[in-house]
Amino acid sequence: MTTSKTARIGLSTASVYPESTASGFELASRLGYDGVEVMVGIDPLSTQIDAIQRLVDYHQLPVLAIHAPCLLITQRVWGTDPWGKLERSAEAAKDLGADVVVVHPPFRWQRDYARGFVEGIARLEAETGVIFAVENMYPWRAPGKGLQAYAPSWDPTEQSYAHTTLDLSHSSTAEQDCVELAATMGKTLKHIHLTDGTGSAKDEHLVPGRGTQRAADLLAELAHQDFRGHIIIEINTRRATSRSEREVDLVESLEFTRKHFARGSRRTSFAVTPEGEISELIP
Numbered sequence: 001m002t003t004s005k006t007a008r009i010g011l012s013t014a015s016v017y018p019e020s021t022a023s024g025f026e027l028a029s030r031l032g033y034d035g036v037e038v039m040v041g042i043d044p045l046s047t048q049i050d051a052i053q054r055l056v057d058y059h060q061l062p063v064l065a066i067h068a069p070c071l072l073i074t075q076r077v078w079g080t081d082p083w084g085k086l087e088r089s090a091e092a093a094k095d096l097g098a099d100v101v102v103v104h105p106p107f108r109w110q111r112d113y114a115r116g117f118v119e120g121i122a123r124l125e126a127e128t129g130v131i132f133a134v135e136n137m138y139p140w141r142a143p144g145k146g147l148q149a150y151a152p153s154w155d156p157t158e159q160s161y162a163h164t165t166l167d168l169s170h171s172s173t174a175e176q177d178c179v180e181l182a183a184t185m186g187k188t189l190k191h192i193h194l195t196d197g198t199g200s201a202k203d204e205h206l207v208p209g210r211g212t213q214r215a216a217d218l219l220a221e222l223a224h225q226d227f228r229g230h231i232i233i234e235i236n237t238r239r240a241t242s243r244s245e246r247e248v249d250l251v252e253s254l255e256f257t258r259k260h261f262a263r264g265s266r267r268t269s270f271a272v273t274p275e276g277e278i279s280e281l282i283p
Contacts, residue, residue, distance in 0.1 A: 007227050007229060011027065011250065013036060020043050020045060021046045036061060036063055037232045063098045064230045065100040082113045086101065100132075102191060103121070105151065105154060108149055133190045136174070164190065169204055172200070172212065173199075195215075196215055207235050219231075222261065
């Protein structure tokens, strides 16, 4: 499996919906992102690897990750067999030079798929050489209780996955602390969906810094630990009333990420006087 020497900040094509996958590449390139995560979904172009390669070549922007079509609205994208979807996702990743496939845990009603999911993910990684980073989800909230919609669990730290994805909107909905969750994921954490939430039962995907998750603290800690995975902006801009309003959210997200990730990577330097006094050097 390949790994990047430094973390790169990418844009999920889901962040520009209802604009197209092509718009995602154009915006990511023009606004200064390092790459793109392709959400394989209802946009037909997102399922056409040759077309995506042309976007890569035109914009000179790499695909960092493929998000497998495992949402409720993508149940028929790339067929209905869930393992077939993951195999095609791995093929797409290799064809496009990406090293990560993001995948959600199975829905509870996908019994056969869920029963062998943990072992199956390990097998796919071994066979394909592609990282399958299982994403944290959340219990679906109903009045008075939480509906367990995912199996074997919505929380990937409860299973023995080799690689995981941390989504801050999902940790918010699950009422988890993203910094603590990242620490629990430990060395399995390979991929970040940087966003935010206010603890609402609704999966909000806010611009990072506009919610209550400790996104800045997480970025600083990741930088301090020399995180070398991908940091992907995955926000909801569907309510944007114009292209310019959408761009403002995408620029703010990128600037927030760079600011706090760089701050965490700064190593403090000290000077010692002849008298033995120690003082911090401010760059």
